[in-house]
Amino acid sequence: MxxxxxxxxxxxxxxxxxxxxxxxxxxxxxxxxxxxxxxxxxxxxxxxxxxxxxxxxxxxxxxxxxxxxxxxxxxxxxxxxxxxxxxxxxxxxxxxxxxxxxxxxxxxxxxxxxxxxxxxxxxxxxxxxxxxxxxxxxxxxxxxxxxxxxxxxxxxxxxxxxxAAVELGGFRITAYALLKALVLTTILLSVARIVTGQTSVRVRTNEDISPSMAELVIKVMQVVLYGAAIFIGIKAVGFDLTGLAVLSGAIGVGLGFGLQKVVSNLVSGVIILMDKSIKPGDVISLGETFGWINSLGARYVSVVTRDGKEYLIPNEDLITGQVVNWSHSDEFVRIDLNFGVSYHDDPHLVRKLAIEAAQSVGRVLRNRPTVCHITGFGDSSVDYILRFWITDPVEGLTNVRGAVFLALWDTFKEHGISIPFPQREVRVVEGSQLAVARDGEKPPQEN
Structure with a gap:
């Protein structure tokens, strides 16, 4: 009317x-x-x-x-x-x-x-x-x-x-219908938010569901509930959504070309959640970035480093790039340290002391073998590699390397084992100007 x-x-x-x-x-x-x-x-x-x-x-x-x-x-x-x-x-x-x-x-x-x-x-x-x-x-x-x-x-x-109404062709929108749709949509969105919030806590705390699958379930539930709330709100106004099918198809094609990266990141996010290659809490390395995964988003993954920086890495980079997951299949991580000692020191003693020094550090595992091998004879030292295991990469790798290096230093100093450093010897050739000047002779005059 x-x-x-x-x-x-x-x-x-x-x-x-x-x-x-x-x-x-x-x-x-x-x-x-x-x-x-x-x-x-x-x-x-x-x-x-x-x-x-x-x-x-x-x-x-x-x-x-x-x-x-x-x-x-x-x-x-x-x-x-x-x-x-x-x-x-x-x-x-x-x-x-x-x-x-x-x-x-x-x-x-x-x-x-x-x-x-x-x-x-x-x-x-x-x-x-x-x-x-x-x-x-x-x-x-x-x-x-x-x-x-x-x-x-x-x-x-x-x-x-x-x-108070606006007519668009054969469709009439009244202020009351718009207000009713707004109120209904707000109520449904609030209910959807409460339901997803409560359900998310239960899904994440369920030990029978892996973290990756839990994130996937939560994302799907959010899309379904929020989409249903908006759909019902639009229907309450009286819109005939069947007429929007062709328009939505055209918009989808346009968005597909214009938002390729966004769509690629969204699809990559779903793949990450389904294949469980990474999950919240994993320690990963991607290029120069080393840290643990804080959260998995629809477009990016949040990685927190040891210095407190939070990197937002696009999901596509994790799918197409080489990622080191330090805790993918198990929590055991092997760390290699390279060092060298003097040629005068007994290599058998050096290997024994290096193993003992590494095992004296608290984070180094004792139920997994710590080994030390000679890797070569260098210009000024005998080169060794020391290998040990830890189970807490999230606590950092540089600090445990530093602790083992410090234990090596103290142990070698206690047993008189020297760690050489490159030295250069300068020889003065007889008859040169430096040799003549050293001996106090007058250099020959040129004719």
């Missing part, structure tokens, strides 16, 4: 007439007494808040509360005045019901108590929405709705919103 300007003026005139009647009725003596009762309840609630709020603070300080419990205490402290007003207003309604002849004096008191109760309930429910902007929009929208509903202006408001 389309509304003309005359129809809109009639609706506005009807609303204004109801407002005039409402305010005229407020001037009756019984209504003035009800205003007085409401004012007294508000004053008592205000002074009650002044008295109770410090006691709530003292009670909270004396107890060890969790962060969530502290938030609820603060939330209830901020609403002490409203809670007290509701209690006092409903108590006044019961008293008016009990006193004979005063039943008709309860209308405004009941209205005020109902409105404040609804406002409090809306405020408490809105706290479950984490996004601040969305929470404020939902809270204020719900407050406006309950106020219009209990004051009796909601039907006229719906008629006005139905009259």
């Amino acid at each position: 389309d509304f003309t300007n005359a129809d809109m003026l009639k609706i506005l005139g009807s609303i204004w007439s109801q407002i005039e009647i409402f305010f005229r009725s407020m001037m009756l003596p019984s209504r003035l007494w009800q205003f007085a009762i409401i004012a007294i309840c508000f004053a008592l609630a205000h002074f009650g808040r002044v008295w109770i709020a410090p006691k709530i603070d003292d009670w909270a300080r004396r107890r060890e509360l969790t962060t969530r419990q502290k938030r609820w205490v603060i939330l209830m402290r901020q609403r002490v005045r409203g809670i007290l007003f509701v209690l006092l207003a409903w108590a006044s309604v019961l008293m008016l019901d009990a006193v004979k002849g005063f039943y008709s004096w309860r209308f405004l008191v009941v209205l005020a108590a109902t409105l404040v109760t609804a406002w409090l309930v809306v405020g408490l429910i809105a706290r479950f929405i984490r996004n601040g902007i969305l929470r404020a929009a939902v809270r204020w929208g719900a407050w406006i709705w309950v106020t219009l509903y209990y004051l009796g202006f909601w039907d006229e408001t719906v008629r006005i919103l139905e009259g």
Whole structure:
């Protein structure tokens, strides 16, 4: 049904007439007494808040509360005045019901108590929405709705919103349908977020599900729930989604060409989750980057290094590049150290002392063989390789190498084994200018 300007003026005139009647009725003596009762309840609630709020603070300080419990205490402290007003207003309604002849004096008191109760309930429910902007929009929208509903202006408001419409060809969108779709979509998205959040915690803590499969299940669930929420919201407006099939196909082709890298990263992310090549907590090396995987995203993998830097590596690089996963199949990691000692030292003793020095470091495993071999005879030293095992690469590799090198230094110094360094010998040829100058002779003159 389309509304003309005359129809809109009639609706506005009807609303204004109801407002005039409402305010005229407020001037009756019984209504003035009800205003007085409401004012007294508000004053008592205000002074009650002044008295109770410090006691709530003292009670909270004396107890060890969790962060969530502290938030609820603060939330209830901020609403002490409203809670007290509701209690006092409903108590006044019961008293008016009990006193004979005063039943008709309860209308405004009941209205005020109902409105404040609804406002409090809306405020408490809105706290479950984490996004601040969305929470404020939902809270204020719900407050406006309950106020219009209990004051009796909601039907006229719906008629006005139905009259405000935009026609696109044969399709008509009203402001009321758009508002209804927005509210429904917001509610469904909030429910989807709560469900995915709670389910994600249970899936990640389930020991029967691998970390990679858990991430895949969570991502699929998020796509399904959020997609369903948006789909239902669009259907609530009245859109015929079948007509969008051709358009969505064309848009898909365009996005396929324009967003090749993004699509490639998304597909690579799904492959990573399915083949379980890497998972959160694994220690990997990719080029110059060494660290452990913090999280798996739809487009990238978050890798945290030992110096606290967080690298966001595209999923495609992990699929197409060479990645070293230090903890893919097991947690055992072998580390090789190269060193050299003097030719004068007994190699059998050197090998024995090197093994003992490595095993003296706490992180080096003793249930796996630590070996030391000669790898060659260098220019100034006999070269060795020392191999040992660890099971905690996430704790770092450079620090354990440094600890073993330091143990080698102390052990070799204690047993008199020298670690040579390159030396150069300069020889002065007899008859050269340097040799003549050294011997104090005068250099020959050229003819």
